Amino acid sequence: MATSVLEHAPAIHQEKSGLWSWITTVDHKRIGILYGTTAFIFFLIGGIEALIMRLQLMRPDNHLVSAEAFNSLFTMHGTTMIFLGVMPLSAMFFNYFIPLHIGARDVAFPRLNAFSYWVFLLGGLFINFSFLLNAAPNAGWFGYANLTERTYSPGLNTDFWVLGLQILGIASMAAAINFFVTIVNLRAPGMKMLRMPMFVWMSFITQILLLLAFPVITVALVFLMMDRHFGSHFFLPEGGGDPVLWQHLFWIFGHPEVYILILPAFGIVSEVLPVFSRKPLFGYTAMVFSGAFIAFLGFGVWSHHMFATGMGPIADSFFAISTMLIAVPTGVKIFNWLGTIWGGSLQFKTPLYFALGMVAMFIIGGLSGVMHSSPPADLQQTDSYFVVAHFHYVLFGGSIFGLTAGAYYWFPKMFGRMLNETIGKAHFWLMLIGFNLTFFPMHFLGLNGMPRRVYTYAAGSNFEFWNRIETWGALLLAFSLLLFVYNVVSTMRKPKTAPADPWKGATLEWLIPSPPQEFNFADVPPVNSSTPAWDLRRAGGGQLPEPKRVSGAGIHLPSPSIWPVVTACGVLGVIGSILFTHMKGWFVITLCGAAVLLFGIYRWAFEPPFPEEH
Amino acid sequence: MSHASHAMDAPHGVREGSMHDMHPTTTGIPSRKVALWTLIGSECLFFASLISTYLVYKGKSLVGPLPHTESQCMLHGQMQACEPIIEIPLVTFGTAVLLFSSFFIVLALYGAQKGRRGMLIGWLGATVVAGLFFVGMQVYEFTHFFHKGMGYSTNLFSSSFFTLTGFHGSHVTAGVIWLSTLLVLAIRGKIPPGKSLNLEIAALYWHFVDVVWIVIFPVVYLMR
Numbered sequence: 001m002a003t004s005v006l007e008h009a010p011a012i013h014q015e016k017s018g019l020w021s022w023i024t025t026v027d028h029k030r031i032g033i034l035y036g037t038t039a040f041i042f043f044l045i046g047g048i049e050a051l052i053m054r055l056q057l058m059r060p061d062n063h064l065v066s067a068e069a070f071n072s073l074f075t076m077h078g079t080t081m082i083f084l085g086v087m088p089l090s091a092m093f094f095n096y097f098i099p100l101h102i103g104a105r106d107v108a109f110p111r112l113n114a115f116s117y118w119v120f121l122l123g124g125l126f127i128n129f130s131f132l133l134n135a136a137p138n139a140g141w142f143g144y145a146n147l148t149e150r151t152y153s154p155g156l157n158t159d160f161w162v163l164g165l166q167i168l169g170i171a172s173m174a175a176a177i178n179f180f181v182t183i184v185n186l187r188a189p190g191m192k193m194l195r196m197p198m199f200v201w202m203s204f205i206t207q208i209l210l211l212l213a214f215p216v217i218t219v220a221l222v223f224l225m226m227d228r229h230f231g232s233h234f235f236l237p238e239g240g241g242d243p244v245l246w247q248h249l250f251w252i253f254g255h256p257e258v259y260i261l262i263l264p265a266f267g268i269v270s271e272v273l274p275v276f277s278r279k280p281l282f283g284y285t286a287m288v289f290s291g292a293f294i295a296f297l298g299f300g301v302w303s304h305h306m307f308a309t310g311m312g313p314i315a316d317s318f319f320a321i322s323t324m325l326i327a328v329p330t331g332v333k334i335f336n337w338l339g340t341i342w343g344g345s346l347q348f349k350t351p352l353y354f355a356l357g358m359v360a361m362f363i364i365g366g367l368s369g370v371m372h373s374s375p376p377a378d379l380q381q382t383d384s385y386f387v388v389a390h391f392h393y394v395l396f397g398g399s400i401f402g403l404t405a406g407a408y409y410w411f412p413k414m415f416g417r418m419l420n421e422t423i424g425k426a427h428f429w430l431m432l433i434g435f436n437l438t439f440f441p442m443h444f445l446g447l448n449g450m451p452r453r454v455y456t457y458a459a460g461s462n463f464e465f466w467n468r469i470e471t472w473g474a475l476l477l478a479f480s481l482l483l484f485v486y487n488v489v490s491t492m493r494k495p496k497t498a499p500a501d502p503w504k505g506a507t508l509e510w511l512i513p514s515p516p517q518e519f520n521f522a523d524v525p526p527v528n529s530s531t532p533a534w535d536l537r538r539a540g541g542g543q544l545p546e547p548k549r550v551s552g553a554g555i556h557l558p559s560p561s562i563w564p565v566v567t568a569c570g571v572l573g574v575i576g577s578i579l580f581t582h583m584k585g586w587f588v589i590t591l592c593g594a595a596v597l598l599f600g601i602y603r604w605a606f607e608p609p610f611p612e613e614h
Numbered sequence: 615m616s617h618a619s620h621a622m623d624a625p626h627g628v629r630e631g632s633m634h635d636m637h638p639t640t641t642g643i644p645s646r647k648v649a650l651w652t653l654i655g656s657e658c659l660f661f662a663s664l665i666s667t668y669l670v671y672k673g674k675s676l677v678g679p680l681p682h683t684e685s686q687c688m689l690h691g692q693m694q695a696c697e698p699i700i701e702i703p704l705v706t707f708g709t710a711v712l713l714f715s716s717f718f719i720v721l722a723l724y725g726a727q728k729g730r731r732g733m734l735i736g737w738l739g740a741t742v743v744a745g746l747f748f749v750g751m752q753v754y755e756f757t758h759f760f761h762k763g764m765g766y767s768t769n770l771f772s773s774s775f776f777t778l779t780g781f782h783g784s785h786v787t788a789g790v791i792w793l794s795t796l797l798v799l800a801i802r803g804k805i806p807p808g809k810s811l812n813l814e815i816a817a818l819y820w821h822f823v824d825v826v827w828i829v830i831f832p833v834v835y836l837m838r
Contacts, residue, residue: 108645108648108649109645109649173656176652176656177649177652177653177656178649180648180649180652181645181648181649181652184640184641184648185639185640185641185643185645185648186639186640186645187640191640211652211655211656211659212655212656212659213659214656215656215657215659215660215663216659216660216663218660219660219663219664219667220663222777223667223777226766226773226777230766230767231766231767232766232767232773232777233767233769233770233773234667234671234770234773234774239676239767239769239770240671240674240675240676240769240770241671241770242670242674245667245670249663249667252663602795605795
């Protein structure tokens with residue numbers, strides 16, 4: 001790295017601390033840590049919901065929870081894991097590592113980034129607040145019409161779901177615009193599009209999916225809200241409406257959404273495998289274009305979620321073929337990962353374990369996915385535990401294993417401390433075994449006819465054995481996560497001794513101290529390939545000098561701001577006010593929210609984003 | 615390379631701030647402009663979903679009123695024949711005004727870029743007035759429909775019509791608020807040529823809102 005000579009200048013960038021500095025922060029690294037911490041807590045809540053369901057299903061005719069509570073549990077488990085767990089855990093890595101990977105000081109719009117986080121937090125709290133009112137959403141994470149209409153869901157449950165998703169959608173949209181612009185516009189000199197780290201590429205494609213998929217669910221949720229609160233009949237047959245329209249709108253969003261959940265994990269694994277194989281990524285360009293092709297096809301397959309609605313042979317054939325086609329670019333990715341580790345000098349560290357686990361588990365989930373693409377097979381499998389097995393293999397076996405690989409890989413960079421390797425490997429093996437014990441038997445149960453979303457089953461229906469195994473597997477899985485928590489907590493008590501580049505990484509973040517300084521890069525070295533850190537290491541005869549901490553005097557960083565938080569509260573006020581439409585004068589709350597929103601936007605717009613020049 | 619300013623002068627220097635658009639970006643296009651184009655791309659899907667729903671439900675209403683044909687309506691508690699509800703001449707005029715406002719804002723932007731303040735203020739003012747006229751026309755149209763017995767939940771046509779045109783109208787309203795703010799700034803002399811990007815971005819948004827109406831107008835008002 002070009003030596004920076006700022007070391008002797010007066011230190012002006014001191015680490016700020018205290019609650020207020022976190023509330024007003026616009027630093028992408030701090031926001032990343034906020035995203036990660038919040039999302040992990042929501043992830044644990046979603047996990048507890050899953051464990052209660054597993055305990056309920058452990059034996060036949062069980063009455064640990066009621067049927068009503070079970071409905072809320074599976075609805076909130078799905079909603080939480082997707083919108084409050086996996087998506088924001090990916091957002092943690094987008095926040096922390098996209099600017100570092102492309103050699104930027106921050107994201108394109110630092111305050112908008114803070115706004116995204118606060119809206120996400122408020123949206124997550126809003127949905128979960130429903131538990132306190134005993135009105136947790138209970139119509140499934142897919143909210144099929146007309147179950148969600150007033151007639152069948154009279155309480156506030158579905159309202160919390162509709163409005164909460166609307167709030168979370170705003171957070172996702174703002175973040176997607178921000179990261180899209182950041183990747184397009186803030187790359188270091190020499191960082192051409194086809195030199196970007198694969199994680200940045202997959203993140204870039206994810207942002208495009210978010211931008212194009214979220215408006216559709218926004219519209220669907222608006223229609224549903226209007227049906228529930230303002231008397232329209234968009235999804236009500238008695239007024240001429242068509243409940244299947246909900247399914248179309250939902251899955252036009254919902255299928256791209258599953259790629260939104262998996263592509264960041266693909267990106268992480270594509271970073272980890274080359275570094276721990278000591279080989280460049282095999283077929284870089286093919287990886288980029290297969291990712292883009294997956295995203296493109298992702299908008300043309302939504303109705304494979306709807307074969308059971310009876311769309312007719314032409315639509316069924318079209319969506320079956322387009323779905324099968326997705327196996328091609330996905331297969332390209334899997335073979336390229338295998339090509340990357342083939343003949344490599346494998347470094348058996350925890351991140352590699354999780355990355356390999358992800359590839360193996362995702363293959364299983366991918367194969368059962370191809371089975372669903374055939375309508376006659378799907379008609380047998382739909383609404384059975386076979387489908388539950390499939391999507392947990394891609395979302396847990398794929399996304400969560402990939403994200404965990406990223407957590408072990410980047411923890412030293414984020415916190416300056418190495419996670420314990422022994423505990424890490426124990427975490428991996430227990431999680432792998434627990435995961436397979438929980439979810440593999442669901443294939444058998446599904447094919448044997450056990451339906452999804454039932455709160456119990458009769459004794460003697462041949463479901464007892466595998467259900468018992470699954471619950472023990474789930475407990476093992478939970479224990480492995482506790483090991484991870486223990487690993488993180490005990491590591492955080494140790495001094496920050498991690499070197500800048502513990503893994504001999506290929507990308508720019510390994511050239512700066514761990515954790516990075518507030519301004520990221522004092523100087524950015526020239527980028528001449530997709531592995532700039534390896535270029536420098538090679539030029540240095542296999543060695544990289546340990547970068548020093550510098551004062552960073554003269555580097556202008558964006559000022560902290562409170563207005564993103566205020567604006568986020570306005571968003572909550574406006575959307576949350578719809579909960580009160582049954583009261584007189586409810587719109588006063590909407591107007592108050594709108595006032596806060598406008599006030600926040602105006603103060604934000606007229607606040608100088610950088611400190612005034614001296 | 616021996617002092618602190620080095621980090622700033624480096625080509626990758628301070629480019630990250632949204633307000634620092636004068637600094638070079640990778641594409642050479644200011645970040646805020648890319649952001650607005652990104653928003654437009656996303657909004658296309660938003661309006662496409664609303665327009666598709668309108669089309670899917672066209673002709674599926676169980677009772678009147680209907681846009682282009684006579685139908686049976688529930689009025690004063692009994693079914694009776696009612697006229698087609700849409701008033702094409704009024705909306706055609708509003709459409710024309712909205713389209714002209716796109717022309718006005720181009721002239722305002724030209725004035726801003728050339729530092730011709732009178733031109734900037736005059737044409738920006740004209741844009742705001744045109745936008746207000748369009749919103750006023752829509753308020754009048756909605757009220758008129760209410761009086762003729764078509765509320766939000768009367769039938770599928772009314773729900774999908776009010777949702778589609780209502781969301782477009784709220785986009786116009788947001789644009790009017792944005793442009794009015796810029797008008798105040800222009801009057802105070804705070805939009806010099808160096809800051810004309812502030813207006814250019816608002817103008818991009820305004821053109822987009824117009825373009826969406828170019829799709830909505832034939833689909834809703836002209837197509838039978």
